[in-house]
Amino acid sequence: MLDFSLTSDQRQMLETVERIRKDVIEPNAMRWMDGTFPYDNMHVLAEAGVLGMAVPEEYGGMGASILDTVLVLEEIAKGCYVTAMAVLGEVGVQCRIISTYAPDPFKEKWLPKIASGECILSVCMTEPNVGTDLGNMTTNAVLHNDRVVINGTKTLISRIEEADVYVVFTRVNDIPGSQGIGCVLLEKGEGIPGISTTGTYHTMGGEHLAEVQFDNVEVAPENLILKENSLRTLMSAFNTQRCLNPAICLGMAESSLEHSIRYLRERDAFGHPIGDFQGMRWKAADMAIQIEAGRGLLYRAAATADPFPDPTLAAMAKVFVNEMSIAVCSEAVQVHGGYGFLDEFPVSRNYRGVRYGTLGGGTTETLRNLVGRTLVEKMDLESGIAGLDFF
Template identity: 35%
Template sequence: MDFDFTPEQLELKERARAAGLVWRGRHKEWDSENQSPYAEITKAMRDAGLLGLTIPKEYGGKGGTALDYVIVVEELFRTSQSWILGEPPFCTTGPGPSMVLLADEEETRQKFLPDIVAGVKGCAIALTEPDHGSDLTDLETIAIEDGDHYVVSGTKRFITGSPENEIYAVFARFDGIPGAKGVGCILVEKGTPGLELLPGATFVGSRGLPHGEVHMDNCRVPAENLISGAGSFAKLMTAFNMERLHNSIYSLAFAEAAYEETVQYCENRKSFGKDIIEFQATYHTLVDMHVQIEAHRLLTYKAAVTAIDSRFPRPLESTVSKLSGAMMLPTLTQHGLLLHGGDGATLDYPIQQIHRDAIAAMVAGGSPPVLRNAIASQLFPDRRFSQK
């Protein structure tokens, strides 16, 4: 087992760090205005060569590994302290393009991947519905085959990247088949008649990144946009594990950012005539934060290093690392807030934004109880864990 990065990985890390530092400090304005120059950021990431990291070169990707993805996204998040910087690598490498890579037909890959991977057309994941989030196998959105088209109808909410993105990877029920067996995925393009992209809920965290609702009323979608129909749920989830890895990196990088902010505060704030970092209660808390970050780092890196074909994170490892991050981050940022005293309760220090982002990150991509269910079903495969 080798814990050292190769010279190529070190170069990638340095490149991502430099690309992230350019935007450092901007998150405050993006957070308060709840908008960001997303197209400009995507261009900057493209110029830095940080898009399509794990996608094969034949489709315009970098042909790299899931570990490359971790290295890049961790640096971008940590240096910028902004959820937005990780989004271009996510949209061009994450579950959207990874699912297209697994599409049934080569023409689907040829049609969509080059533009997605180049960051020209963003691909959002449209899974969650107003009445179905965790119970994603109960989806009500339907896709009905009609000649060389599918007719798609349904409503999705909390969709990150909407309305900015051009492509929506819509999870739907095919052929009216109930349960997981009927779930498949089809790409619905912006401009399709019947597709309406509306503003959604206002989140406390991940602000500046667009999130919206996706309404589909009898959208006629060409059959070549089909990723995979009924019976492909397990295959689609293989690509979805990139989402869990992404969330795990998020928790790692934002925990590091919270730690850095807290250390800086404690080194400069005085009480009883000395820097508060010299109180045992303070440095014990900081040490505990450090240990939690290091433990979570190992799980995140393990999920990347053990990925299938170096590219598709395994279900158990990616879910364990996502759960670890979801539980660790909000607790850690709360400790950081407390060490900021009254300043932690103001909007004047970055720690409060990181704490709000931690709350949003806890549920995105699957809530902790649902992750535990998924892990249990793999640890005890002979048992049934029906939630019905």
């Protein structure tokens, strides 16, 4: 039998995060719109255990499931997109790569600090001329005597200034194409020479992104945690982002619906609450229907996602929830009339933040390519829909 109920542990965790959201995160959401990193919120969330969700229990974390992480990110995003994105940086792909592939001394040093909020992480994949097409990246790590030397530029990177550890996707020893891709860990906290920030950009969501240059950055060979031929391995880990990114979008869509319902009840026009007009009720109904459909699909993908999700199901969930959330957040601005366009109104911030969804964590176009490839090239029509791995 299908069971849609949450466990008592999940409910307890969500009650704690909901309280933090209402008391701390939501009232201060405007503070972070200028690119300031939400350290205050991160400290509170670390104390509640949230930042250690992807850290295994033996290193002081929770070792939480992907579904648990989805639920918590969704709750945080109801209050503040910028904070949810900062938390994603700790519970997402970079922490999972460290937990799975880093050598033990590295894990012992950094994983407890990730859980306690003392170590901020950054993942560096995108380059000025290479985003989706990761197999063509030019950043290169070369083994020189007993050191690895890294050169290259990464851009559109979150938390560059704040991060203590960079998880860098890199070419290894100049090996061309997808076969050459591996991963190196840079401990910026140690102050290694050769790392410089060469550009800082303010986003429509509120946070900063930056460009970082690696100029003969030297690390020990153990820091090259995945050598060449590892793009597939990295992409498996990256698939978790395809459940976590839409969780943030879902939270913003839910927040926008809740604010809209309140406004429909409180705002009068022509002597009636605007919620008395059928045209406005249908907006609320459509928003709620879309959210329920997206939540069902995302939870289904997340519930079967440990250790890493089914790529096709996660891609379907991400595409649907990303696009649904943009539509819902846009409609919420419409419900609020001109006030919906003001920075001070949460629906306005949600509308801007939610636009990130279809861009980060795999674009909707490339994920549609993936789903289409599964259907046309792999699906076994003899067993019908069961020909897809996840049924």
